[in-house]
Amino acid sequence: MKNQNDLKTNLTMLTDFYEITMANGYFTNGYADTIVYFDMFFRRVPDDGGYAIMAGVQQLIEYLENLTFTKEDIEYLRDCKIFNEDFIRYLENFKFSCDVWAVPEGTPIFPVEPIITVRGPVIQAQFIETMLLLTINHQSLIATKxxxxxxxxxxxxxxxxxxxxxxxxxxxxxxxxxxxxxxxxxxxxxxxxxxxxxxxxxxxxxxxxxxxxxxxxxxxxxxxxxxxxxxxxxxxxxxxxxxxxxxxxxxxxxxxxxxxxxxxxxxxxxxxxxxxxxxxxxxxxxxxxxxxxxxxxxxxxxxxxxxxxxxxxxxxxxxxxxxxTSSSEPVFGGVYKLSGVEDAQGNIIPKIKISENVAKITTPCFKNLWRLYDRESGKAIADVITLHDEVIDDSKPYELFDPDHIWKRKTVTNFRAVELREKIFEHGKCIAKPRDLDEIREYCMKQVDTLWEEVTRFENPHQYYVDLSQKLWDVKNRLISEHRF
Amino acid sequence: MKNQNDLKTNLTMLTDFYEITMANGYFTNGYADTIVYFDMFFRRVPDDGGYAIMAGVQQLIEYLENLTFTKEDIEYLRDCKIFNEDFIRYLENFKFSCDVWAVPEGTPIFPVEPIITVRGPVIQAQFIETMLLLTINHQSLIATKxxxxxxxxxxxxxxxxxxxxxxxxxxxxxxxxxxxxxxxxxxxxxxxxxxxxxxxxxxxxxxxxxxxxxxxxxxxxxxxxxxxxxxxxxxxxxxxxxxxxxxxxxxxxxxxxxxxxxxxxxxxxxxxxxxxxxxxxxxxxxxxxxxxxxxxxxxxxxxxxxxxxxxxxxxxxxxxxxxxTSSSEPVFGGVYKLSGVEDAQGNIIPKIKISENVAKITTPCFKNLWRLYDRESGKAIADVITLHDEVIDDSKPYELFDPDHIWKRKTVTNFRAVELREKIFEHGKCIAKPRDLDEIREYCMKQVDTLWEEVTRFENPHQYYVDLSQKLWDVKNRLISEHRF
The missing domain is CATH 3.20.20.70 (Aldolase class I)
Structure with missing residues (x-):
């Protein structure tokens, strides 16, 4: 199983033009080294299904490993005549240095979860938005269908x-x-x-x-x-x-x-x-x-x-x-949003995007994602989004609550808590363990089997729980209040 | 405007596997040199519109010019262990030698018209089906939307x-x-x-x-x-x-x-x-x-x-x-059907595909495609599909008739008849004149302007006439009768 796509056009320039205008602006405004956090998440499952299937991570890895501006790219950018020459030189010596966490391919995924998180200099983390979304959106769409x-x-x-x-x-x-x-x-x-x-x-x-x-x-x-x-x-x-x-x-x-x-x-x-x-x-x-x-x-x-x-x-x-084409719904609507910025001391300042449309309010902070499985049935009970340094101790009871209706609470016991994402890049270096496509496919089938039948219905499936930890909910709620008043 | 896609993966092997099993079968059954005719056409306009826009011809040309089986392709095919060794050697020395006619990019096109015709050895004409359809279907879909x-x-x-x-x-x-x-x-x-x-x-x-x-x-x-x-x-x-x-x-x-x-x-x-x-x-x-x-x-x-x-x-x-994604209708349903086979003497034997579903009956013969424009208004009156060697003489009145309801007839005068397709490959060599993208875009706008407003409505547009010449209709009708009885 050899991959001959190495010969393929370098896709570094498959990026929205505004990623470059912004990168140039960050550069000239002294933000070149500012460390930020971006999350990819999606808001609804295509075909109103109960879950989606994560796919495309391998191609995202290949894209990130091959990020480099060729001589022709640099010429093209210089010809645009709107970019700072120092910025162009920065691109000439561009070296990807971000950390990236991703849910492994084949995993059932649910709305609002941070299925990918990128941490790194804002120029870089911003620049990769287009291809990151394109790659994961496309393959997750088709895997789900x-x-x-x-x-x-x-x-x-x-x-x-x-x-x-x-x-x-x-x-x-x-x-x-x-x-x-x-x-x-x-x-x-x-x-x-x-x-x-x-x-x-x-x-x-x-x-x-x-x-x-x-x-x-x-x-x-x-x-x-x-x-x-x-x-x-x-x-x-x-x-x-x-x-x-x-x-x-x-x-x-x-x-x-x-x-x-x-x-x-x-x-x-x-x-x-x-x-x-x-x-x-x-x-x-x-x-x-x-x-x-x-x-x-x-x-x-x-x-x-x-x-x-x-x-x-x-x-x-x-x-x-x-x-x-997933013709009944040919778009997987993943988005990529800023969730935090590090200050000079390395403190993470959480960032939120407010909207009149409640569903469009983002969840701030550098986060982690957990899946709780019932130890007896093996079934998935809920996913929990926590702050990045929180640990869910599955030797003790854990209280879940609905982030929209917080009086809906439920204590779970006898469960296994699993961190759903793996770190795939560290300081720009790929550290993902290579996975065979057959292995991914088998893993997918097994993971889908951990979902209750109610979640897998084609129409009107039961909505799987994706909750926030109390700590994360508190930060989000505080930021919303601050923005409102 | 340089095209750096030359570096791209050779897409020769982007073909349905059955194109290869059939090619091998044609080869071993002595059909290697049999000359056939294939037409690409589509059956309905996406979004129930009144017309579509032809696009993707340039990429089809690039694909056909780059058709070649690499060492890795040959190894892969040999490893399949179902193909004749002489056939594999034929592929090693593969040289595209077909003639191809295509409607130029940017042209409004209508259902059932032969927007592309390929003439050549059946192995070749069959083999290119997948990429020909993929390329034209995709870009025509998006240009139309x-x-x-x-x-x-x-x-x-x-x-x-x-x-x-x-x-x-x-x-x-x-x-x-x-x-x-x-x-x-x-x-x-x-x-x-x-x-x-x-x-x-x-x-x-x-x-x-x-x-x-x-x-x-x-x-x-x-x-x-x-x-x-x-x-x-x-x-x-x-x-x-x-x-x-x-x-x-x-x-x-x-x-x-x-x-x-x-x-x-x-x-x-x-x-x-x-x-x-x-x-x-x-x-x-x-x-x-x-x-x-x-x-x-x-x-x-x-x-x-x-x-x-x-x-x-x-x-x-x-x-x-x-x-x-043309999300309201993300598929352009172009198909590619056999319309004729040459016998040993070079006579073209017309081929038809019969179906209980009348709309799925194909139009046989090696054909030509004409558009008639009113000389006064400049507007497009109708398209006429003729036998390849028929000429529509626009110095004389011409009688159009509805191929489904042949009593519906109309004689047009004072019109200009234009052959809608150009030959883009001759014996496997590209002879298309290079066209600038801006030129194509401008041509598209002008051509859309030749359509009556009734045809351009978003909903319930007037159905533009696409008629058959009397000679072509006679052949088609004869073949249908022969198959029925």
Missing amino acids: ANRIVRAAQGRAVMEFGSRRAQGADGAILGARAAYIGGCCGTACTICDRDYGVKALGTMAHSWIQLFDSELEAFRAYAREYPSQCTLLVDTYNVLKSGVPNAIKVFNEELVPRGFRPAGIRIDSGDITYLSRKARKMLDSAGFEDCKICASNSLDEYIIRDMLMQGACVDSFGVGERLI | ANRIVRAAQGRAVMEFGSRRAQGADGAILGARAAYIGGCCGTACTICDRDYGVKALGTMAHSWIQLFDSELEAFRAYAREYPSQCTLLVDTYNVLKSGVPNAIKVFNEELVPRGFRPAGIRIDSGDITYLSRKARKMLDSAGFEDCKICASNSLDEYIIRDMLMQGACVDSFGVGERLI
Whole structure:
């Protein structure tokens, strides 16, 4: 599993222009060495789901490790004729030196949690905003959608088939990577197999059938070529009258005598529930009970759920545009907000952004994020956001309270408290332990299993608790009061 | 305007795996040299609009020019252990040799038209399907959405601000390029300026304001740094009580004495219609009638239309996630279908894909695409799809007819017939004339102006005529009949 993306365009300049105008302004105003804290968090789960899946951290790491301004970048910035020459020289010698904490890929995440925190000189911490958000927003969006679709399939295989409708090459490649984290078992995107080891799958398009003189001839040619993995597309002309009978004929004539079993048939149009049930019977009667039926064509979690409820005989699903763009909600709304500034003595001054819209008020301070698991059931009880130096002692009872309705309190006992984030950069150096994509995917499945079923419903899920520690709540409340009066 | 993307990962392997299994099968079945015709077309306009905007041809050209299998690709394919060794050697020496015709970027396009046609050996013409669709689908989607938003703004500037919510780096960079073609005047995406010359714009985020001791201090620092292009973000605390008064104070204290005029203020939250009207009055009273007001925050064509209808005093719009992902409909459903095969004598055998769903029946044959313009008004009357060797003689009356309801006929006179597509590859060599992005953008605006207003409505637009020539209709009808009986 080699990564050939090292050759890729340096993406340092994939940044909003205002990050540079601000950086230049911080520099000339003497803030070059001011240490700040930024948090990434999101406000709601796409599709009104109960949780999202964190993804994209590996690509964020690659971006941060490769941050460097090329000669062309420097020329470009100088040509803008609005930046201070000393600032440009600073960029020429730019060396990323921030600390970064992140929730590991594959973890279920919830609104308002600081899923990433960056600590470092304001010029740097500000500059990386655009790519940090782009990377995590994109992959978390797709991993979250994939996880919904995979759950709808109830253990059946889901393959990512959407490259041709992806929003750009990275949309296809990294989207397929994220879909794998979320639980897909493979992709049609060959380059994602080559670079990330996500198994590439696929057999034939309708054009294969059309090119031959007949469907039967096309099937025969395919079966001869790929006897050990022969999946035939049966809907070019007529699934039940032509496709399935021809497939059975070819299985019998080309595979069985050579000691092979058919891999499957694929249905890509029509009423798949009806067709798959009829096709199943035909295959079974012909002695091909082991021949799988694959469905594709504008699928998503809702259609798959309904098809299975109506008894569709489908063993695997190929899901395209609705997965690779998360078309029902194609935006993961992560934001990146200033939460603190260090003074000359190194004291952290908490920063808050006030808004008339209560949901848009940020949580100040350098923070930590904990997940409490019930020791008996293993289920996740709640997440707690604390000050960075607080420790949740799970040998003692802990009182949770709703930060919006503080009279709602609940004491938990017999739980395990886990720090949810890991430090991935220290003084600009990556210290994250490398993780295999299969390991991330497995971790994701296990973590989703720790959620109560109520949280995993597609519609109207139970809202998982994300609470603040008393100390953090006190600081936030004090800052709000100070701003209001 | 240099393009540094040459360094980018070779995207040859960004292809659906089945393109390779089919290619191998064509090869081993003796179809390596079979010449085929494929068309790209789409079935409906996103957002139920009246037309789409073609975009992405330049990136398709770059992809086709760089088609080559690296040593690593070949190793990967060999490791799959299902491909014929002669086929792998063929790929090692792969040289693209197809002819390609495409509608130029910036052109309004309509459903069922062959916007791209590829002629060449089936292995090649099939192989490029995924990237051809991905590239054109993505950029046409965004150019189409941008054009809607720009029209809603009625001449006011629209800037693309969505990088952080884009689906991957290319989603941001090429999305910004496509948005420019569709009519945006600039982008926040710096790298898109460096590489494509799309003017990068942007001033400050809320974090800039938060970092200083006060909003006033933050504004002062910014005005001193950028006196000639000073746009201040006025909604961090309170637009009317704090933001605008502080901006006016700073304009007066920092800009006017030094001979500068303010560039603008930006409002990013709250009821922008109300706030902009109040802010306009305050700025005017202070003698800053020339100070522009920029609005941002979850905008799209509908919100902009409504804001302007309600008298919002906004001079420019920054549009983010709803543009860069086309969030109301994030998929452009272009497809790529076989339309003909040459026999040994070079005769073109037309191919059709039949479907119970009438809209999914393809149009066979090697075709050409014409647009008829009224000589008097300059307006586009209809598009006509003909056989490739038909000529529409615009010195004579021409009879249009509806291909679905053939009794609907109309004879047009005094028109100009223009072939809509240009040949961009001949025997695998690019022969497209290079076009400047500004030129494409201007061409787009002019071409949209040739559409009747009825066609450009956001909702329920008039359906523009896309007709078949009598000869083409006859072939299609004959093939349908042959398949049915």
